[in-house]
Amino acid sequence: MQTKLQATPAPEARSAHRPGVVLSGVQRRFTAGRRREPVVALHGLDLAVEGEEVLGVVGPSGCGKSTLLELVAGLQEPDAGEVCVGGATADRRAACSYMPQRDLLLPWRDALGNAAIALECQGVGRREARRRAAPLFERFGLAQFERARPSELSGGMRQRVAFLRTLLPGRPVLALDEPFAALDAITRTGMQQWLADALASEPRTVVLVTHDIEEALFLADRVVVLSPRPGRVVAELDVPGERPRDRRAAVTDPELARLRELALEALG
Ligand SMILES: Nc1ncnc2c1ncn2[C@@H]1O[C@H](COP(=O)(O)OP(=O)(O)OP(=O)(O)O)[C@@H](O)[C@H]1O
Ligand SMILES: [Mg+2]
Secondary structure (H helix, E strand, O other): OOOOOOOOOOHHHHOOOOOOEEEEEEEEEEOOOOOOOOEEEEEEEEEEEOOOOEEEEEOOOOOOHHHHHHHHOOOOOOOEEEEEEOOOOOOHHHHEEEEOOOOOOOOOOOHHHHHHHHHHHOOOOHHHHHHHHHHHHHHOOOOOOOOOOHHHOOHHHHHHHHHHHHHOOOOOEEEEEOOOOOOOHHHHHHHHHHHHHHHHHOOOEEEEEOOOHHHHHHHOOEEEEEOOOOEOEEEEEEOOOOOOOOHHHHHHOHHHHHHHHHHHHHHO
16 A cells, blocks of 8 residues: 655655754734734744654634644744744745645646646646656545546545645645545545554654544644634643554543543643
């Protein structure tokens, strides 16, 4: 079974260092017109993710999780504090692959063209980019939909194309915003297993935002729970055991059951 994070490893992936992510004292506020109070999405957020660590992030809706990922990916700047990916001077956009919460597929491109676009942005030719993307279509249950437009795909299929698009550039940091939320339970379980196996053989720094505590406990080394807005860390849970984990053990393991309870308690 193919469990590579990309179909044909590109040279940049083979030489990828694993830089880790550090946020210190991060504040992000949004001003929305004169009449409305600014929204403080994040305040005093401190977070460090090791080079080969998978960090799960859970928290109530609107607490700043997507904002946090956009900061990591270099798509936003903090109003106060610092965000570093692999050192203060590193280019966050170049180091990080970001999977946004909405799939943002281009309606005029077919599925393969959408998946391949991240490679094209790195300078890979269109034909070669499609060639590298194609093998993962079968693995992700998208075979024969390579030429379908996004409007012809189901929500779960679109999400898998967006996931593929995120993985293909082989960047050392993955910022994933609820990557499996739109999938049915069986497909989600398969994708989670695939990601767990792929990260075991090809480690990355991963920040995984999810609403699903079981998913976080299955995939992550550590889970942080954020408070309601402004988001800051209110609980930090070290998940025992090596990855990839045995899913059946995850159901019966009393320590994991205890962590699940702690996370739910912290969520309030
Ligand atoms: N571009 C923006 N302009 C104005 N306000 C914003 C913007 N982006 C986010 N916000 C506000 O910041 C807060 C945090 O939003 P964010 O999308 O990060 O939450 P979230 O934790 O990802 O929520 P969910 O779980 O529902 O996806 C919200 O109150 C939102 O309204
Ligand atoms: Mg969000």
